[in-house]
Amino acid sequence: MRPQLCIFDFDNTILKFNISAQQIANTKAKINAYLRQYNIPQDNLKPLIPKIIFLAKSVTENKELQKKIISDCFSIIDEMEAYPDGGIKVHHDNLRLLNDLHTRGIKLGIISNNGREGVLNALRIAKLDLNMFTFLITRTDVSLPKPFPEPYLKIQHYLNTHDCYLFTDDIFDVLPLLSLEKSYNWSIRKYIVLQMDIKNHSYEWETGKRMDFEMLLRAKS
Structure with a gap:
């Protein structure tokens, strides 16, 4: 074997x-605010990770810029996960x-x-x-x-x-x-x-x- x-x-x-709906909504609002500089319209960001990648790829064919957009958005999510308002269960x-x-x-x-x-x-x-x-x-x-x-x-x-x-x-x-x-x-x-x-x-x-x-x-x- x-x-x-x-x-x-x-x-x-x-x-x-344990992340509340409000904390998730606040995080998505920060991501949408960041994405506006690339003329990406408001999005529900569902599912969160794949949607960020899709939006980054849709706005440019420049691989380095795609990588930057994805990394910057993930950094916003990092803040939420490092300090979930309901703690860790x-x-x-x-x-x-x-x-x-x-x-x-x-x-x-x-x-x-x-x-x-x-x-x-x-x-x-x-x-x-x-x-x-x-x-x-x-x-x-x-x-x-x-x-x-x-x-x-x-x-x-x-x-x-x-x-x-x-x-x-x-x-x-x-x-x-x-x-x-x-x-x-x-x-x-x-x-x-x-x-x-x-x-x-x-x-x-x-x-x-x-x-x-x-x-x-x-x-x-």
Whole structure:
């Protein structure tokens, strides 16, 4: 059996940035104000990260200017994520599972659309040791974050040599992998999309899927 690697999204998967609707609206207002200098009309910016990239590409073919617009907008989002007005919600069962997997020698990695500063701050609050993760890739570390394939291309060595399991709250995180699997000899053993239980403020794999996951890890390839 090949070594195993569990790839986790971050926000809404490992823990949660509690950001109010008002703070999000204020951040979008700042981004729209910035974009006006490029004659980009007011936009609802949904979904936030892909829409910023789309707007930057629509306003110019100059790659350097596109990169600057995207980077400047992401810096505005960084401010929000570094100081979420509702703090960081830590899901302790999730943290215990991560520690259990790490103790068992299973590699862990994070691919997040959050900025690096916000992720590192949240890890400190959750008291998760960064060294337990084989890699941490944030939107700060790539030119085009998810749903673009660049973050996954950065870890293609592991995708070629490990049986990989992807945990995310967003089905769109899976789409670039599905398209890339056709071109690369990757082994993605399971896509596990977490559905948040709003009523109980918990996740399926926190309340009933953990045993299924452990059975999955024990299964022969």
